[in-house]
Each structure stands twice: as C-alpha cells, then as structure tokens.
Amino acid sequence: MKKTIFVLLAIxxxxxxxxxxxxxxxxxxxxxxxxxxxxxxxxxxxYYDYDNIGLSIFKSFPSISATIRExxxxxxxxxxxxxxxxxxxxxxxxxxFSVVFADTPELRGVHLDGGSIYIKVLEDGTANYDIAxxxxxxSSADTSEFKLGINRIEIAGLDFIYDxxxxxxxxxxxxxxxxxSGDFSSDIYDLDAVAGVDIVRVDFEDINYLSNKALHxxxxxxxxxxxxRFGLEEAEASLNDFLFEVDxxxxxxxxxxxxxxxxxxxxNSFKSILSLVPGIYTESFDxxxxxxxxxxxxxxxxxxxxxxxxxxxxxxxVDEGMFRYPDLPTPISDVNIDMLVQNPxxxxxxxxxxxxxxxxxxxxxxxxxxxxxxxxxxxxxNGQLMGKLNLEEITSIFPIxxxxxxxxxxxxxxxxxxxxxxxxxxxxxxAVMVLNNGYVKSSEYPAPVENLNVNxxxxxxxxxxxxxxxxxxxxxxxxxxxxxxGELKINDLERLNWDGSVDGSLDLGKLSAIMSLEDVIMEGQxxxxxxxxxxxxxxxxxxxxxxxxxxxxxxxxxxxxDTDLPQGIRxxxxxxxxxxxxxxxxxxxxxxxxxxxxATGSLSNYMGFLFAEDQVLRGNLDLYxxxxxxxxxxxxxxxxxxxxxxxxxxxxxxxxxxxxxxxxEVIYDxxxxxxxxxxIVLNDGVLNFNNxxxxxxxxxxxxNGSYDPRDISAPRxxxxxxxQSLKIQDAFQSFNTVRAFAPVAQHINGDFNxxxxxxxxxxxxxxxxxxxxxxxxxxxxxEAAYKDSQILQGITSLTKLKETNTINFRDLNLSGEINNGMxxxxxxxVRLWDYQAQIQGSTGxxxxxxxxxxxxxxxxxxxxTVSNVLSGIANEDVSGATxxxxxxxxxxxANPKVSLAGGESIENYVTNALKARLSNATGKIQESLAxxxxxREDSLKQEIRAKAEQAK
Numbered sequence: 001m002k003k004t005i006f007v008l009l010a011i012x013x014x015x016x017x018x019x020x021x022x023x024x025x026x027x028x029x030x031x032x033x034x035x036x037x038x039x040x041x042x043x044x045x046x047y048y049d050y051d052n053i054g055l056s057i058f059k060s061f062p063s064i065s066a067t068i069r070e071x072x073x074x075x076x077x078x079x080x081x082x083x084x085x086x087x088x089x090x091x092x093x094x095x096x097f098s099v100v101f102a103d104t105p106e107l108r109g110v111h112l113d114g115g116s117i118y119i120k121v122l123e124d125g126t127a128n129y130d131i132a133x134x135x136x137x138x139s140s141a142d143t144s145e146f147k148l149g150i151n152r153i154e155i156a157g158l159d160f161i162y163d164x165x166x167x168x169x170x171x172x173x174x175x176x177x178x179x180x181s182g183d184f185s186s187d188i189y190d191l192d193a194v195a196g197v198d199i200v201r202v203d204f205e206d207i208n209y210l211s212n213k214a215l216h217x218x219x220x221x222x223x224x225x226x227x228x229r230f231g232l233e234e235a236e237a238s239l240n241d242f243l244f245e246v247d248x249x250x251x252x253x254x255x256x257x258x259x260x261x262x263x264x265x266x267x268n269s270f271k272s273i274l275s276l277v278p279g280i281y282t283e284s285f286d287x288x289x290x291x292x293x294x295x296x297x298x299x300x301x302x303x304x305x306x307x308x309x310x311x312x313x314x315x316x317x318v319d320e321g322m323f324r325y326p327d328l329p330t331p332i333s334d335v336n337i338d339m340l341v342q343n344p345x346x347x348x349x350x351x352x353x354x355x356x357x358x359x360x361x362x363x364x365x366x367x368x369x370x371x372x373x374x375x376x377x378x379x380x381x382n383g384q385l386m387g388k389l390n391l392e393e394i395t396s397i398f399p400i401x402x403x404x405x406x407x408x409x410x411x412x413x414x415x416x417x418x419x420x421x422x423x424x425x426x427x428x429x430x431a432v433m434v435l436n437n438g439y440v441k442s443s444e445y446p447a448p449v450e451n452l453n454v455n456x457x458x459x460x461x462x463x464x465x466x467x468x469x470x471x472x473x474x475x476x477x478x479x480x481x482x483x484x485x486g487e488l489k490i491n492d493l494e495r496l497n498w499d500g501s502v503d504g505s506l507d508l509g510k511l512s513a514i515m516s517l518e519d520v521i522m523e524g525q526x527x528x529x530x531x532x533x534x535x536x537x538x539x540x541x542x543x544x545x546x547x548x549x550x551x552x553x554x555x556x557x558x559x560x561x562d563t564d565l566p567q568g569i570r571x572x573x574x575x576x577x578x579x580x581x582x583x584x585x586x587x588x589x590x591x592x593x594x595x596x597x598x599a600t601g602s603l604s605n606y607m608g609f610l611f612a613e614d615q616v617l618r619g620n621l622d623l624y625x626x627x628x629x630x631x632x633x634x635x636x637x638x639x640x641x642x643x644x645x646x647x648x649x650x651x652x653x654x655x656x657x658x659x660x661x662x663x664x665e666v667i668y669d670x671x672x673x674x675x676x677x678x679x680i681v682l683n684d685g686v687l688n689f690n691n692x693x694x695x696x697x698x699x700x701x702x703x704n705g706s707y708d709p710r711d712i713s714a715p716r717x718x719x720x721x722x723x724q725s726l727k728i729q730d731a732f733q734s735f736n737t738v739r740a741f742a743p744v745a746q747h748i749n750g751d752f753n754x755x756x757x758x759x760x761x762x763x764x765x766x767x768x769x770x771x772x773x774x775x776x777x778x779x780x781x782x783e784a785a786y787k788d789s790q791i792l793q794g795i796t797s798l799t800k801l802k803e804t805n806t807i808n809f810r811d812l813n814l815s816g817e818i819n820n821g822m823x824x825x826x827x828x829x830v831r832l833w834d835y836q837a838q839i840q841g842s843t844g845x846x847x848x849x850x851x852x853x854x855x856x857x858x859x860x861x862x863x864x865t866v867s868n869v870l871s872g873i874a875n876e877d878v879s880g881a882t883x884x885x886x887x888x889x890x891x892x893x894a895n896p897k898v899s900l901a902g903g904e905s906i907e908n909y910v911t912n913a914l915k916a917r918l919s920n921a922t923g924k925i926q927e928s929l930a931x932x933x934x935x936r937e938d939s940l941k942q943e944i945r946a947k948a949e950q951a952k
Contacts, residue, residue, distance in 0.1 A: 044084065044131040045074040067091045072115075079120065079128040088114030088157075109152045116159040123165050153180040160197075172200040182223070191221040199239075213239050213276065219246075228252040236266070240275035243267055244296065257304040265296035270321040270335070292321030292335060302346055313342040321360075330363040330396040349376045363393045379419040381427050387411050391438070402443035407452065410434045417463050424465040424494065431458040438477070445513035452477040465493040472500075479510055496536035503529050508558070524558030524571070530578060536611070544580060544607040551578045567593030567632050582606070585621070595628040609654065622660045629667040648764055650712050653685040661692070669766075671696055671734050685710045689719070697734060699725035699751065709762075717768070718759040721777075725751050728784060740770050741823035741843050743893035744791075750784025750809070758818065770845035776817035784809045791889055794898030795853070799885060801861060802833045821845035822944045835861075841889070842937060844944040849896065851889040852933040858882050859910065883910065888933075901932060 048071030072086035093109035120128045158176040162169065178195040195217045202210040219235030229251040237244055248261035265272070270292035295317045302310030321335030338357040343350050352374055359368035367387035374380035391405040410433070417427030438452025454475045460468045469491045476485035488500035509523030530551035538546045553576040561568035575587040583606055588599040601621035608615030633649075659680040666673040678692025686708045693702035705719030731738050732745040737758070739746075756777030761769040786792070787806035796802055809830065816825045827840040832855060841851025859881050886901030900909050 042073070042131050043133050044076055047072055047074065065091055065093050073131065075128040075131065078122070078126070082118060082120055082128055083116075084119075084128050084131070085117045086115050087112060090115075109154075111154045112156065112158060114157040117161070119160075119162045119164075121164040121166050125166050154178070168203075168205045170201065170203040172202075174198040174200050187225045189223055191223050193221060194218050215239055222249075232261070242272045242276055242296075248301075255305065256308075258302075259304065259310045260301050262299045263297065265294065268294050268296065270294050270318055271323065273316070273318065274323055287326040288323055289326070289331070290321070290323040293319045294321070308346040309343075309348040311344050311346065313340070313344075315340050325397070328396055330393060332363075332397055333361050335360040351376050362389060362397055365389045365393060380417070381419070382416045384414045385411060386413075404441040404448070405439065407438035408434075408436045410436075413458075421465075425463055426460060426465050426468065426493065428463050429458055429460045429468070432456070440514065442514050445510065447480045447510060449514060450478045451483075466495075467491075468493050476504070479507065479514075482507055492535075494537075498535065499533045501531045520560075520562045521568075522560050524560075525556045526558075527554045527556075528552070539607065539611040542608060542612075542615075544605065547580050547607050549578050549580050549607070552576065553578070569593075580607070593629065593632040595632065596626055597628065598624045615654065617655050619655075619657045621657060623662070625663045625666075627665040627667075628663050631667055631669065648709055648712055648715055648762070648766060650709055651682060651685045651687060651707075653710070655682055656684070657682045666694070669734075696726070697730035698727040699723060701726065707762075715762045716760070717762055720757045721754065723752070723754045723756075725753065725782070728752055728781075736767055737770070737773070740845055740847070741818065743843065743847075743849075744786070744789070747789040748781075748784050748786050751782045752784070753780040753782065754778065771821040773818045773821060773845070777815075779814045779816070781809045781812040781814070784812075791893075791896050791898060794889075794896060795887060798887065798898055798900065799855075799857070801835070801855075801857065807832055820941075820945045822941060825851075840933070842940065843893075844940065846944065847892045847894075848940065848944070849889060849891065849893050850933075850936055850940050852901070852930075853887040853889065855885040855887065856882050857885045885909070888936075890936075 048068055052069040052071070054067045054069075067089060068087070068091075069089045070087075071090070073084045074080065075082055075084050090113075091109075091111040093111075118128070155176060155178040160171075160173040160176060162171040164170070174197070176195070176197040178193065180191050180193040182191040183189045197215050199210050199213040199215055201208065201212075216238045217235060218237075220233050221235075222229075222231035222233065224230075229249055231249040232246050235246040237246060243266045244263050245266050246261055246263045248259070250261070251258040269290065271288060271290040273294050273296075274288070274290065296315070298312065298314040300310050300312045302308065304310055316337060316339045318335055318337040321337075322331050322333040323335075324331035336357055336359050337355070339353075339355045341351065341353050343352065353371065354373075355369070355371045358370060359366065361367070365388055367385075367389075369383065369385040369387075371383040372381070373383075387410075389409045389411075391407045391409060395403070395405050411431075413429075413431035413433075415427040415429050415431070417425070419426050433454065433456045435452065435454040438454075439448055439450055440452065441448035455473045456475075457471045457473070458469070459471075470489070472488040474485070474487055476483060482505045484502065484504035484506055486500065486502035486504075488498065490496060490498050505525065505527040507523075507525055512520060512522040528551065530549070530553065532547070532549045534547035534549075538544070553574075555571050555574040555576075558571040558574075559568060570591040572589040572591070573587055574585070574589070577584045577586060582602050582604040584602045585600055588597075590597050590599075599621050601619060603617060603619040605615060605618050609617035659682070661676065661678055661680050663676040664674065666676050673694040673696045676692070676694040679690040680692065681688045681690065686706055688706045689703055691702065691704065693700065695701075700723070702722045703719050705717065707715070707717050709715035728745050728748045728750050731752075732742070754777060756775060756779070758768075758773060758775035758777075760772035760774060763769050785806055785808050789805070792805045792807065796805065812828070812830055814825055814828055816823055818824075822842050822844050824842040825840055827838050829836065829838050831837065832853070836856045838854045839851060841849065843849050888899050888901050889896055890899075891897040
C-alpha cells in the first residue's frame, strides 16, 4: 500500500513539475516563433518587452496561455507619431502540442484587458492600419501558419477612435466590453455576443450625431466568412434607456458594403427617448416623473461605396409626453412630435426631413414649430419656430445648480424658400429674438449681471441674398455699476456690409468669476469706445483704407494667467487709439512674468491681419525693460530643483516688427547681460539683430546676425560677434562653444577681445549643435596666464625645460576657423617661458585635440639627459646651439598624450637634430615635423567630418 502511494505521489510530482517547467523550457522557442510571425506579417513598429511576457499552463489547460503586457504597434511614416494600438494585457490560449510538435500553431482563445486602438485615414485614403506585409503567391515561407481554433473572445476596457478624413467620419468609443463565443475555426458559424460601449462622439461631415451615450448589444450573429456576410437575428440593443431591435444583415463580398437592416423600438415610453437628450440622462434620471407614448421604427437598405448610399427611413412619434424632475413643481408637458426622415434613393442628397409637428409647454410657456427640408442640394425649407419663455420658470423645470436666471425671451421665426449660393438665393426670412430684463447670478460670484437686453431681427422679404438684413439694434448689460452697450447692423450677404459700435467699461475679474473659467485667473478693467463701418468685399480686395475704425481702448490693472501661461501677464496701463490704417500704442506699461516692459509704437495693416489669412501685421515698437528674464519664457517652472531645459522659440511668419530694444539687464540661460541696446527686426519668421550690444562677462559684446526657426526641427543661426575685454573664465563657464572648442580656456585667467563669425544649427534646447558649426575670426589675449594644465605638466616632464607650470601671455593674436565641427588654429608665434615657439592645431566637437608645438631650444637647456649626446659629438662646440623641438599633443584635453614628434627618445631626437644642424639640414627637420602633423590633421578631419554628419 505504501509503495502504491509513493508511486502515485511520484507521478503527481512529475506532472506538477512538468506543468511548471514546460512553459519555461519552451519559452525561447515560442518567443522565436512570435518574432518570426510578426516580421513576416507586419510592416510597422511592434513594441513589447520579453520581461512582460508570461507563460502558464494552468489558466487554460490543456492549452498554454501566453500573456503579453504593455505592447503595441506604431505605424511607419506618415503615421510615425500615431500609435495604432496599445494593449495593456493580452492573453492568448495556444494548443501546447501544436506549438512544440506541429507546423501549424493553433489559437484557442483571445482575452484582451485594457488598451486603445486608433484608426486613422488621411484625405488621400492612406490608412494607418494598412500594415500587412504583401505576400508573394510563389512563396509560402513568409506567410503566417497560425491555425484559428478559437472558441472564445473576451475584451474589457478597450478605447477605440476612428478618424477617417477622406469620408469625414469621426467616432470615439470608450470602455468597450465584449464576450463572444463560437466555432471560429469554421467559415460559417454562429457568434453569440454581448457587448457594451460608451459612445463619446460620432461625427459625419463635421456634424455631431451622437455624444456621451451608452450602447449595449446582445445578439447572435450568423457569420459567413466565405461570402463575408453577417446576419443579425432580432438583435437587442439599447442606447442609454432607449431599447430597440435590429434584424437583417451586413455583407462585404467586395469593396462595397451591403446593408439590409430594419429596426424598431421595443418596450419604450416617452422616458426612453428622453434618455437620449443631452443633460437629462443623469443620476436623477431614474426618479424622473414621465407619461406619454412613443413609437420608433425604420430601415437601412442598399449599397454603401463612394458613389452610393443606402436608402433609409427613420420615423419617430411622441404623443402627449410629459416629464418633471423630482421635487420640482413645474413639468414640461404636451410634448407632441411627428418626425419622418427618409431617402428612398441611393443618393444622400435626396434626404427629406419632415417634422410636421413639434410643440411643448415649458410650464406656462408654449413652444411650437415645424420644419420641412426637401433635399440637401437646393435646401428647400419651410419652417417656423415660435415661443415665449420666462427664464425664471425654466430654472424650475431644468435646475441649474448655483445659477439664478430671470428675464423674458421671445422668439418668432419663419423661413420659406430655397438656398442657392450660385444663384444668390436664400429663403424668405422673418425672425425676431428679444431678451428683456435679463438677470444672471452665480453662487460663485454673488454680484449679478443685470439689465441684459438683446434685440435682434433677421429679415429677408425677397429671397435675394443681397436683401438680407441682420439688425442687432441693441445689446448690453450692467455689472456692479459698469455697463456695456452696443449695436451692429449687417446687410447684403455678398458684400457683408457692417456698421457697429461698442461703448462701456468692464471688470474682467467679475466677468471671469461669473463665467467660471477653469484654471484661469483674469482681472482688470477695460474701457472702450469703438466705432467701425465697412464691408468684407473691401477687406478681401485689400482696400483697408475704406474701412472705418475709430475709437480708444484703455486697459488698467489687467492680469491673466492659466496652465499654459503660468508666468502671467500684467498690464498696469495701456492706451490704444484706433484708426483705419493703424493702431497707435501711446502707452503700454506691463510686467511679463517677473519682467517689467514698457512699450510705445504703432501697428499697421491690422485689418488685413484680422480678416485675411495671408496678410502681415506690421509694427514699429520701442521696448524698454529694467530687467528681462528670458529664461522664464523658455522653461517650465521646476519643483525642488530646476531640471527643465530651454526649448525652441517659434516665430510667427505673418508678423513684421521693427523693434528698438533697450534693457538695463537681461537674463538668458546662465548669462547676465547689462545695458542692452539695439535694433531687432522680425520678418517672415526670422529674427534679425542689427548693432545689438550689451555688457557681459566683464566686458562688452556686440552682435549682428539672424535667428531662423522656420524649420522648427532644425533652427539655424548666423551671427557675427565682437567682444571687448571679456573674462576668459566667465566665457568658458557661459558658452558651450568655448567649452567644446577651447577647453584650454579653463586653465587661462585673463581678458580677451574677439571678432568671430559663426553659423549653424540650434538644438531643441536652443544650444548650438556643435557638429554643425562653421565660422572664422580672430581672438586676442590681452593679458593672461596659463597654469595648472596637464599639457604643461607633460611638456615639462618630457623636456625638463622648466619646472614652473605657468606661462604668461600678453597681446597674443590667434586666428582660427570652424569647419564641420572642427576648430582649427592657424600657426602663431609665442614665447613659451624663455623660448620662441610656434603652435598650430585643432579641436574637434567630440573633444579630440591635435596640436603641434615647435620650440626653438638651446641644447644646454635640455639638462643632464643630453650630456652624453654633447660629449659624443667630436671636434664641435654645440653646447650653445639652438635646435627645433617638436612636441605632439593628442587625445583629449582632459587626458592629453604629450610626446616628441617622430616618437623618439629625447637623446635620439637631440642627436639627430644636432647632426642635421651641423650638416645645415635643420630645414628638413622642420618640414618633416610639418608633414607628419598635416597627415595626422587630414586623417582627423575625415574622422570629425564623418562624426559631424552622423550627429547632424
């Protein structure tokens, strides 16, 4: 008995270990198969992490379950910035034996938990889902060999966006949940499906048809993959609380889509249709008191393609509807609607909308109307809307939390006729809307908007487009003793003549409190008196001198900030005077963030800038700031430590400003600029600096040039700098170009002058891209000391010439140029300690250095290391002879390699140099040193150029 138990336990342990270890043993084999299938099937970037893949045999035994988390697909250009699909977690059940032993892996189940899918189609029909690798019929090696044996699909928490710009269709669905079961391995099978989704938004041709609705579907779908036909058998669906059934089929045998669907309401009442009304379907909807009947039915039948649209019909009737919110005394009653939308043809333009009856009572306020729209081509219309509303009574029907409304709103509008823009025909219109004694009070701001009056009429008695008259004869309101009043008349739809005015003052802080603008702080006082008259025909023709505009706008104590503008803008006072051709800025005292700014000047062509897309706003402004912090506008505020970076400043192309700039202090990156003056011109998106000068780094700097960010991905600059008496150490700390191309400056104390031209690219952090730089110029060291450098230590260690590690310079002129990221110093003469020397070389943007130092050294200064050399030269006194000593400096400045030219020892080098001197061949040594250096320089140039191209 014990033996039997031990055998059974051993067998159980074996199977248990096998179940745990099989997924681990075969993981590499399975993952290799996945990679091979992806590469052979998908032309896109598929991202996933092996560490986020789990294998288990317990979840769906005898299948193996592969769970993949946080993976997705990103399209190739032009969809490289769009994620086609991102999945939080996907579990696939695979027949284990088919993976290990068969050539056709068999999928048994798919379970998706969380994620998003984004389908995008461009205007030209290019689609981001078109990522399948085209297969070649002659080869089957690259085609997928997976066999579908799926019998269950589960989806939970999936978001879906369909953005078809060719068909002008947009749909956003959220939180899709679905369960489906069936024999998916067959070509013909029944799919039992239950699904629910939140319809966030559905638009067609820029018209919103559905938003914020909940859809639920429970159906059996007959799937025929051979004919691509999907049949619905009394599918039960609900949209919010609106229930309906759908019968018929959808087929896609070719590129066309064939529909044969009928639908009708099921067990619905007037309350059901109310659930589709925005704002009503809330938590209190269940307690809504309703009565009345409703009927709904229709069909959708025909072919859908680029040239055909299915015939359809939708009929809705509501009879004696009524509803009332809980605990509110006033109902909406006598709701009667008779609507029929139909199109018996395959042309959508033949759609006919007939709302033959529409009336209801808002308490004691009746609203009635009708509408007949014959087609979508000539838009033959016959409609009417009439009503009188007491706004205070409306709030007893539709409570608006924290809001009090009063006033009388009257509407009486009729329209009959045809709209034809080519024939300049519009319907006959007679519409009047009058709001009297309007009153709005919000709990968030107790002061009310009072005396809100609007008198608007729209009249056209002839049907001629030119005879239209829109007359806003008066509008205005009072807010805590301040009032705004105005009027506006528009006539002739072709010319769009206008004549209007506005006069009054407004406290923006009070207005923003009433409007409850989210994440916005706005305050200040605006007083305006503006009159304007003109027509849009003159605007289009550019005849802005015919546009009348006059008046003044005064702003005081204005402040604005929001999440996109955390620095805030404050205008202490501003005065603008309007004329047809220009706006004069007589006064502008402001603070942009922490930076005070005063401006005067003028703006011209503002009419064209406002009304036309291709017009340029021109201006002349004088700007002054006592202290302007540019960094505040280039970075986002950090938390405990500043880890933010500068970013590219994009400039408008349709603004042409000539700026005269003066600032006592300007902060940019880690530079402080004082006494800044100059002229700056912004034109066509390029900023040009003319004779701009400033005090900085202990001296004075002037610049001329341009900043061109028109290609925002690769902004360019082209500058000429003139610097006087700048501190070398400050320049090294402040300029990344100095740190990169003149690392020697970190060991030099003193002042310098320079005239240098430089051009190249700027990175997204507004710093120069070193590999792109080109330039040339001169640098003059006025009085400087070079000390504590590894290069000096290397030279003294090699030659024993001097024990001190300091060299002093005075009035040293250097000439250099930058090409493709390499800074080359032309040969220059200098005294190193007590010896005449010539130096030349280069520094690369990658930090590499290559310099040749040619010293003229008396032999007796070389120390005891050459005593044997001197004694070995017979019959010649060469102890006072001078020889050239060539020193190579290579590697990187922080870790330089200092060596004698030719790689010889000091003894051999001195012996050969003295022999050359005795034979008058010293010139050949100099040539040899130069040739060796040039060969090394040419090789380095090629290397730097290749690195520069790769970096750019």
